[in-house]
Amino acid sequence: MSLTPRFSHRFFLAALAVGLTALPPIVVAQSNNSDTSLPGITTQPDKGARPTDSGQSDDAAPSDEAAAPDDSAPPPPGDSVMTRPLDAAAGTFKTEKIGPGAEPKTDDAIKPSQGVGVFDRMGAKLPDLPPEKAFTGKVDEAYGAFQRGYYLTAFQKALPRAQLGDPAAQTLIAELMSQGLGVKRDTKDAAFWYGKAAEGGDSTSMFKYALLLMEGRDLPRDEKKADEWMKKAADAGQPSAEFNWAQSLTADNPGIKGLQMALPYYEKAAQQGIADAQYAVSQLYQNLPDLPEEKKSQAREWLSRAANAGFDTAQLDMGIWLINGIGGKQDLENGFNWMRVAAYRGNVVAQNKLAHLYINALGTKQDPVAAATWYVISRRAGLKDPELEDFYQGIEDYQQKAAIDAANKFRRVQ
Numbered sequence: 001m002s003l004t005p006r007f008s009h010r011f012f013l014a015a016l017a018v019g020l021t022a023l024p025p026i027v028v029a030q031s032n033n034s035d036t037s038l039p040g041i042t043t044q045p046d047k048g049a050r051p052t053d054s055g056q057s058d059d060a061a062p063s064d065e066a067a068a069p070d071d072s073a074p075p076p077p078g079d080s081v082m083t084r085p086l087d088a089a090a091g092t093f094k095t096e097k098i099g100p101g102a103e104p105k106t107d108d109a110i111k112p113s114q115g116v117g118v119f120d121r122m123g124a125k126l127p128d129l130p131p132e133k134a135f136t137g138k139v140d141e142a143y144g145a146f147q148r149g150y151y152l153t154a155f156q157k158a159l160p161r162a163q164l165g166d167p168a169a170q171t172l173i174a175e176l177m178s179q180g181l182g183v184k185r186d187t188k189d190a191a192f193w194y195g196k197a198a199e200g201g202d203s204t205s206m207f208k209y210a211l212l213l214m215e216g217r218d219l220p221r222d223e224k225k226a227d228e229w230m231k232k233a234a235d236a237g238q239p240s241a242e243f244n245w246a247q248s249l250t251a252d253n254p255g256i257k258g259l260q261m262a263l264p265y266y267e268k269a270a271q272q273g274i275a276d277a278q279y280a281v282s283q284l285y286q287n288l289p290d291l292p293e294e295k296k297s298q299a300r301e302w303l304s305r306a307a308n309a310g311f312d313t314a315q316l317d318m319g320i321w322l323i324n325g326i327g328g329k330q331d332l333e334n335g336f337n338w339m340r341v342a343a344y345r346g347n348v349v350a351q352n353k354l355a356h357l358y359i360n361a362l363g364t365k366q367d368p369v370a371a372a373t374w375y376v377i378s379r380r381a382g383l384k385d386p387e388l389e390d391f392y393q394g395i396e397d398y399q400q401k402a403a404i405d406a407a408n409k410f411r412r413v414q
Contacts, residue, residue, distance in 0.1 A: 142172055151182025162193065167200030174205065191218040198229060206233035207241040234265055239272035246280070259284055270302060275309035278302045282314070286327060300327035307338060315342035316350045323362060336363025343374060346412040351378035355388055368395050372403035377410055 142158035145151075155176050161169035174193035177186050191212050197205030206229050212219050213226035227248060233241030246265035250258045263284050269277035282303035285295050300321060306314035315338050321327050322335030336357050342350035351374045357363060358371035372395060375388045392400065 140168070142169060146172060146176070151176055153182075155182050162196075165196075165200060167197045167202035167205065170194075170197035170200065171202045171205045174208070188218045195219075198232075201236075203233050203236035203238040203241070206230075206236060207238045207244075210241070210244075234268075237268070239269045239274050239277075242266075242269035242272070243274050243277045246277070256288065259288060263288070270305075273309075275306045275311045275314070278306035278309070279311055279314045279317075282306065282317075303327070310345075312342050312345040312347045312350070315339075315345065316347050316353075318342075319350065319353070323357075332363035334363070339363075343377075344413045348378050348381040348383050351381070352383050352385055352388070355385075359391060369399050369402045369406070372400060373406040373410075376403055376407040380407070 142154050142161065145157060146154035154172060158169040158172045158176075162173045170193045174190045174197060176182055177193065178190035179185065191209075194205045194209045194212065198209040210226045210229035210233060213222045213229065215221070230241055230245050230248065234245035242265045246262035246269065249262040249265070252258065253261055263281075266277045266280045266284065270281045279302070282299045282301075285291060285299035285302065303314055303318055303321065307318040319335045319337075319339030319342060322331045322338060324330070324335075336354075339350050339354050339357060343354045355371045355374040355378065358367045358374070360366075368391075371388075372392050375385070375392055378385070379388075392403075
């Protein structure tokens with residue numbers, strides 16, 4: 001059982017976006033050949049009256065006027081995935097049959113993540129490890145008991161060492177007390193031990209202590225002291241601290257200067273498997289000026305690693321980069337697949353863009369019902385798109401009904 005804490009997302013995307021506003025727009029790259037095809041609709045729906053969409057079942061839907069988006073609303077955020085204009089008139093879809101891919105059932109299409117390890121996040125197959133050498137050092141009985149789940153034993157073995165100033169034992173005591181493992185939960189005493197371990201040089205406790213100082217819950221809030229400990233933890237190689245310190249630099253120094261200061265810390269965290277840092281590196285490699293060409297050429301690789309780690313924003317960008325040919329060759333099919341993965345993960349922008357891909361047959365066959373389905377799903381989430389609304393109003397009533405039925409069955413993959 002690892003003691004490495006979850007890192008704190010300190011307004012990650014917002015801070016990165018502020019820094020990138022002075023840079024050119026982000027574009028596209030990389031591929032995934034996994035089969036994520038959508039199951040088809042097995043029966044042809046009856047033609048009938050034009051349905052309405054309330055986000056519930058078709059029988060209980062309110063009028064069309066309540067569901068229609070505001071035509072004056074701005075287009076959806078994000079880079080357009082359209083590489084050619086919407087030249088097909090909406091009426092051309094009226095005679096289309098309902099083809100495969102209309103109903104987004106997640107049972108067979110996209111499987112929930114079973115968890116991703118650090119090696120998986122690196123996005124490449126690693127060579128086999130060499131035979132493990134016999135351990136000849138001193139066995140840490142306290143940590144051994146902790147890893148086996150014998151928390152009270154771990155506490156009893158670690159406490160004498162912690163009282164004598166052992167930073168590793170102090171960190172273990174703090175972790176047990178903060179989570180209430182084997183002993184009564186006591187976050188204030190845990191904060192005390194995190195502080196002692198941080199002073200003794202334990203990088204994990206430095207990071208945890210910095211977070212406690214930021215929160216001001218079990219310790220007096222002290223942002224200056226928190227930043228000092230976060231930087232110490234980052235400089236000591238703690239990956240979550242590296243990411244968080246990069247975030248601090250970006251937030252405190254808006255514009256290119258802050259991004260340039262943060263990049264080395266993002267890179268270190270990315271190399272240790274932090275998916276958010278891998279995404280940040282991909283964006284900075286693509287957009288920062290005066291970077292070596294070697295780094296710029298690696299932007300898509302880092303984006304791929306973040307996408308494979310399950311970061312849905314990276315999956316969305318992966319689809320955009322592949323479709324638009326950003327950071328490498330254009331690959332419409334794999335761009336479509338990544339866009340669909342992000343859509344199933346609940347990314348609303350990806351759901352909107354997926355509708356456009358189905359309309360324009362980019363990376364997939366043209367499918368009006370599938371396009372309408374994803375438009376309905378994204379519209380229910382609050383993303384308005386006048387262009388898609390025009391398309392939706394132009395298809396047949398029975399196609400709208402099929403789309404609403406499919407949208408009602410959609411369940412986000414966790």
